[in-house]
Amino acid sequence: MKKIIVICVLLTVFSLTACEGNSGDTNDINSANNIEKGEEPKGGILTYGETSSFSGVLDWAHYENFNDSVALNIFSPDSLFKTGEDLRLEPNLAKKWEWSDDKKTVTFFIEENVKWHNGEKLTAEDFEFAWEVMAHADYTGPRVSNVNIIQGFNDYHTGEADSLSGVNIIDEYTLEVTFNEAYPNAIEQLWPYPMPKAYLEHLEVAELEEADEIRQKPVGLGAYRVTQIIPGELIEFDAFDDYWKGKPNLDGVNYRIVDGAQAAELLTQGEIDIIKLEASQAVTLKGDERVILEEVEALSYAYLGFKLGHWDVEKRQNVMDNEKFQSKQLRQAFAYALDRQGMIDSFSEGYGTVINAPESVISWAYPDEGMLNQYEYDPEQAIALLKEAGYDDITGDGFVETPEGEEFTVNLTVMDSPSNIAEPRAQYIIQNLQDVGINAQLHGGQLYDYNLFYDLVQGDDPDIDLFLGAWSLALDPDPTGLWKSDDLWNYTRWVNEESDELIERGLSKEAFDEDYRQEVYQEWHQLVNEELPIIPLSSPVNIYGISHSTGGVTPDLADAVTDAHLWYKRQ
Secondary structure, three states: OOOOOOOEEEOOOOOOOOOOOOOOOHHHHHHHOOOOOOOOOOOOEEEEEEOOOOOOOOOOOOOOOHHHHHHHHHHOOOOOEEEOOOOOEEEOOEEEEEEOOOOOEEEEEEOOOOEOOOOOEOOHHHHHHHHHHHHOOOOOOOOHHHOOOEOOHHHHHOOOOOOOOOEEEEEOOEEEEEEOOOOOOHHHHOOOOOOOHHHHOOOOHHHHHHOHHHHOOOOOOOOEEEEEEEOOOEEEEEEOOOOOOOOOOOOEEEEEEOOHHHHHHHHHOOOOOEEEEOHHHHHHHOOOOOEEEEEEEOOEEEEEEEOOOEEEOOOOEEEOOOHHHOOHHHHHHHHHHOOHHHHHHHHOOOOOEEOOOOOOOOOOOOOOHHHOOOOOOOHHHHHHHHHHOOOEOOOOOOOOEOOOOOEOEEEEEOEOOOOOOHHHHHHHHHHHHHHOOOEEEEHHHOOEOHHHHHHHHHOOOOOOOEEEEEEEOOOOOOOOOOOOOOOOOOOOOOOOHHHHHHHHHOOOHHHHOHHHHHHHHHHHHHHHHHHOOEEEEEEOEEEEEEEOOEEOOEOOOOOOOEOHHHOEEOO
């Protein structure tokens, strides 16, 4: 999700290192500081800034807030795999893995010198524990789709079995995982983060998300340990000298939530050392010798979502029962009404690309745009489609009524971040819609903070008609988790049988052929592009500001926390 960002929830966070920058990469930063590799200064505290508060769920299996993931990446970033520059998986906590001939079973060989912050060693049981927590009927997190592919999930989830039959621990550092089927993306889909079994196993699964062991005293595997948490404001970390990739250069790290409007000023004054900047602030820092700017095309997209229904908690599935937006012509009229390039130019200083599919332009699965409806800004076409759908201005007040002659108003729900552009961007969208006769207004007459916005959208507040959203994406383009009929994160509540079938075809045996799989996703994107449960807005560019006195920083596709043990500060 980024950078017309409004809600940012990650499916899976990997350490993504491919990037391009206008000031060079990490080696350039080191060179600029005249620091040779191996001679980096030791000590000091680095401050990493973010502009939206964290919710404090500091466990990979349970978190939903992007800013929680930044904290997690500081104190517990390591998973089974990491991502190389070609966006392919490479060994990490799993030093290697081997597949069975039928491609249904994978054997992982775990690194043997890894310690949790409480001194316990990482073992195969910590991965098994994580998968069984997430497969448990009382699991409160949103990532069941990352474990229900494991053989024996249904029996364990329903209580008919005491363990996942598809997980076989061979020894402390070797385990096998057998999947229900031979999936082409099984490795990418499998949840890659362990949980400290010895530290958490005394808790009931239903208690974990609210437990002090997760919210106040979390235990991780990374270069820094949590020492203090001021909810929503600050997390302090100190160095963990036994980090398996090497002792960190710094004494500690502060993860600080700051006023987004002051981000550039705080960076130049040395109050923070690393922060993701809005484009409007980044352009003011070009040429400033105190700051290095790095640009990274994001593996994410921004969108305007229609609220088409609600989530049935008991049945755990989406119900598309909101009559307001059942007309496809109506939804398409909204798309033609929006000046999406104007939004990028006005609020992102031109950084980003207009898209017509819910995918990042850097993904191998991004569709052929020539086969998609372009929905170029065309108010006249929007007005024509409104009339065809039966929406006309009967009363003469400048706004259309419904086909039944009733008042037609639309509430737009928006987050209050980024603080300097959130309000004008929302008004820009509202004006676009009003220009074609749609009586759009700001939901509640206000913007909502991150956590409340998220609660309203996921909770299907009945006053929400439209909402600004965005998603950071996993490397694999499988839409499962966001788009199927039984996905909690399908926030539009779109239910479409053809969509579900195409998503399943993308994981079939035939999909081991990447060309076939790409054709399936092309067809799926064409369906979404035609039915338009969302209006894709942009594939953004992330811009990171880094203090010139700070080195060893690798901005990536999600944040700038990759290999934090290599960070250093010139004193």
